[in-house]
Amino acid sequence: MLIKPFNTRYRLAxxxxxxxxxxxxxxxxxxHIGHxxxxxxSYIVYQYYHQRxxxxxxxxxxxxxxxxxxxGQINEILIHDKDHFHTEKIHC
Structure with missing residues (x-):
């Protein structure tokens, strides 16, 4: 996995x-996946939940x-829109 800063400049008509x-x-x-x-x-979620x-x-x-x-952005990535993980945890 390659993690590096990558900026995209969008030009709108x-x-x-x-x-x-x-x-x-x-x-x-x-x-619109976020900033x-x-x-x-996925790296942040993996580091926090799997690697502690x-x-x-x-x-x-x-x-x-x-x-x-x-x-705040890291916290938002860790908690926002993670319901499907909780559902999977309940069914395992």
Missing amino acids: RYKTPDGDTCIGKLSFDT FGHTLQ VTQPLIIQQLTELGFDIST
């Missing part, structure tokens, strides 16, 4: 209509790797 209004394009659905990609999110790495150590690791991420 912007048009001015004859009546003076402005229309701006929209991003595709897959760009950080799936690989980094604390959140302060995770932030230290990622900061040393060059990521600009806050403790």
